[in-house]
Structures are given as structure tokens and as C-alpha cells.
Amino acid sequence: EVQLVESGGGLVQPGGSLKLSCAASGFNFSVSAMQWVRQASGKGLEWVGRIRSKANNYATAYAASVKGRFTISRDDSRNTAYLQMNSLKTEDTAVYYCTRGEDYWGQGTLVTVSS
């Protein structure tokens, strides 16, 4: 069974940093592209970014709204993907989902950016 479990969410002040983790199981993580998607309360889904597999040189891509502030990485030995978020803004407040490609999603972790 495919499982994706996000962790690391919480309350952080504007300008602060937070690192989210996504622990994967039930599939061949090392060959899978992983992505992050967020959803502010009462709002729609917003694609954050993705990281491809080693075979695709771990290529990353980011939405314009987070480029230069967020970094996606992965540790294939731990079956875990990460989202490092720096220079956080109040508008980054959202539930952050980790997904395997387009098909499987985790349950999300809440990030609140507030003073």
C-alpha cells in the first residue's frame, strides 16, 4: 500500500524557516518524481514544486511564488522527500501536501506563518 506521511509543520514567524518531510512507503521511491502542493484555508490547490529521480538528475522546478525561497530535496536511502522553506511570508500559510507524481497524496501538514 502506498503511503505518504508529511511532518514538520507548525507555527513560524514571518521571515523564518521550516523544513517539511515526506516519508514514503509501499512503492519504489527512488524512481518516482515527488512534488509538493499547498492549499490555503478555503482556497484552491497550488502547485509548489517537484523533484525528479536520480535518473533525471534530481531536476527540480518551482512555482514563481516560491522560487528562490523554497528548496525541494530527497534522500532515496531514507525514502524521504523534503521541502525547505525560507523567508516565509504570511501568505505561505497553508496545508502542504506531498505527492508521488500525480497519483498518490499524503494527508498534509499545516504550516502557519504568523507573528
Add this chain to the structure above:
Amino acid sequence: SYELTQPPSVSVSPGQTARITCSGDALPKKYASWYQQKSGQAPVLVIYEDRKRPSGIPERFSGSSSGTMATLTISGAQVEDEADYYCYSTDSSGNLRLFGGGTKLTVL
């Protein structure tokens, strides 16, 4: 910047056919996927590569694409199909992904 445009809401009676559209300039060359999100839950993939249905998704869900518009069709919509639906695709470069604004489907 590139956008995918969906109607904010669609309403049908139980048993009727619901159609939700998604328009985008890159859709003639890029696949669309569709997600269903019920209140308080994570999204679920219901259609990928324009018209393919993942295992476990009821046959009443179908997808199509023509020109700059992709369409999700729910034939014989049921009350349990009430949800927000999002289309998802890529820009013309294939690097950036994006979602449509979402459509709230009401079945009553």
C-alpha cells in the same frame, strides 16, 4: 503567466450528467488530469492523461479533451460526488505544473 480556467460552480440533480470544463492554451499539446476533493480530505485522482481512469474510480467518471478545453464528465451524478474538482496540467515548457481554480459540484 499561464492559467487553467474552470467555472466556479456546477449544479445538477442526482442522476443527471455533470460536465466540468478546464481551458488552457497549452492543452492541445499537454495532458490534463482531474482531482476530486471532498471537504476536509486530501485530493483524489479521478482522471489522468485526459481520459484514463485510475483503478477504483467509478466508470461514471470520464474525461475528454479537444483543442484548448478539457472536460470532466460525471454520468449519472450521485450525491456522494459533491466535491471540489480541480484540473491539473503543465505549461508549454513541460516544467511547471499548475491547477485550475477549482469547481464546486453540487448534486441535489
